[in-house]
Amino acid sequence: MKLGFIGTGNMASAIMGGIIGKKMISAEEIIGADLFAPGREKVKEQFGIQVTEKNQEVVEKAEVIILSVKPQFYEDVINQIKDCVKKEQIIITIAPGKTLAWLAEKFGKEVKIVRTMPNTPALVGEGMTAMCPNEHMEKEETEYVKRLLESFGRVEVVPERLMDVVVSVSGSSPAYVFMMIEAMADAAVSGGMPRAQAYQFAAQAVYGSAKMVLETAKHPGELKDMVCSPAGTTIEAVRTLEEMGFRSSIIEAMKVCEEVSRNL
Template sequence: MEKKLGFIGTGNMAGAIMGGIISQGIFKPEEIIGADQSEAGRKKVKETYGICVTEDNKKVVEEAEIVILSVKPQFYPDVIVEIKDLVKEDQLLITIAPGKTLEWLKEQFGRDLKIVRTMPNTPAMVGEGMTAACPNAQVTKEDLDCALSILSAFGKVEVVPERLMDVVVSVSGSSPAYVFMLIEAMADAAVADGMPRAQAYQFAAQAVYGSAKMVLETGKHPAELKDMVCSPAGTTIEAVRVLEEKGFRSAVIEAMKACTEISGKL
């Protein structure tokens, strides 16, 4: 890919993206430049990935054909004010901030630019991310294909309409936290019943990993897979009964609805 890729912000998500695209050979380290106000942050990505680093956001925009805005959402307004006059119409911008709509981005930049709004998640750090992408009208098919090749380097990616982006935040962007809580709770119960902690985490995490893989690879409905585990008068159906009694599904649904609502207000 004969382009240079730039990052404004080199935190965990940016690092996950860098790792994926370098390992997949989409960009070479010397074709990537990252800006960060933190000297420690710059040092970390330079040592880990071998990319070029700078503390100057403007330098990234001046050197890179594709720019990923990977700072936290609250820093977007200040960063955009700093770089907006330098962004060229043929540059491709990729955003990863929840709540920052294409219309809001257009207003901040003050003109139409090529923007792909995305929402990745932290499993990108182990190459198993799930990312939603939404291009604006200025993005060509070639631009979108380029963006999707970058985003697919650290997991799966799907193009979605912008009206679903807040839902994406709750179902994949934030949901690793729910899953981590589930794994922790499962391990705690196993420890309470006598299993060593490290072993409990291994059993719980592998059970979640394997179950997710079954959903993705068998094509069966989750309810059908659940029924396959639930023998009549057995242990699993009793556990399911207690989960239903305690409002397990309702708690998940209400948590996700709250997450979606907050995302829309960011």
Template sequence: MKLGFIGTGNMAGAIMGGIIKNKIFRPEEIIGADISPAGRERAKETYGICVTDNNREAAEKSEVLILSVKPQYYADAIAEIRDCISDDQLIITIAPGKTLAWLEEQFGKAVKIVRTMPNTPALVGEGMTAACVNQYVAEEEKEYALKILSSFGKVEIVAEHLIDAVVAVSGSSPAYVFMFIEAMADAAVAEGMPRPQAYQFAAQAVYGSAKMVLETGKHPGELKDMVCSPAGTTIEAVRVLEEKGFRSAVIEAMKACADVSRNM
């Protein structure tokens, strides 16, 4: 096996799907370990990978190992596999709050670690992932990790002290965006639009607006001003959002999110 997963949940599945679709690895080159029989069977049926209930088996058979369990299970998972991790294996982590220093301490030896923070849009190939590496990862190994991570969206190297900001701005933010879409759809329904159509209009508006930011390179404020005609409908909506503390609510929510990440 070339690639292993400990944990085969939604994020692991998104990564597997991107990797297989982009032919980074073949399904038979991937092994996933999960204590849940249902989780193992789902991964096997969906992606055609090899599965096991033994974390050590996944670790021993992998050149690159992705730890995709919840943060609270990281210490136990690492304790189970650390004595079978070799010097040339690459470990990729996706847990908020688990720093490179903490991870190295858990392994208790020199281990090549790539710490990452992906997000759930990876499920549709539009993820945004931040990555940082420890001192044992060579340049070519870092590039190899980035190739894997870019198979399900975009990836950027960031300084480790920015990971908590990444959690707030991309890791957790799909939830805020989904709430925004839901709220806009609710308002459209209140105006008489059928709900399925309301979701379609709201989601496409968010998608298209995000694409404009990414592709035009214009400042979001400039793009907002382009929509706001004098004495028009949009500027009135913007006025109400400002009156209700829209920007402040988003900023405070993200600060709270980063604080929780920082203290996990």
């Protein structure tokens, strides 16, 4: 087997869907383990992968293993599998706060590890993932992992010191954006627009704006200025947002998020 998952929740499903959809690895070459029977049966039915309740079975069969359990379960899972992990296998982690040094200590031997931080837009193929390989990864192996991760969105290799920043700017940030979309829709409903339509307008505006930043390579401030006509509606809305602390509240929220991630 080429790929194994320990944990088959939403993020694991997003990764599976991207990899299988892009035909990088066939479903027959993927195995997933989950103690929660309905969870593993769901991915078996959805993707046609092999499933098991035994984490050790995944390690025994797969070349690359993705630890897709919650951070608080990492130590227990590593204790279960560390004696089975072979030198040539690659371990991919997706847990905030679990550093390469911490992971190496828990495995207690030389292991090829790639620390990553994806986000939930991976569920629709628009994820943003940061990855950081340890010193045991070969260049070709790192490129292979990057291609796997690119199956569900964009990927950047970053130094490990930035991983907590990544948590705040992309890992957790969909929640901030969803809150903004919800608030925009609430305001539109207040103005008389039906709610379902309000969500469409708000979400498409955010999606299109983000696409402009990525595809035009223009500074966000320049793009903002393009919308702000003199004495117009937009500049008054921007003035009010500044008065209410819009940007500073986002910055402060992200700094708190970064600090929490650092101390996990």
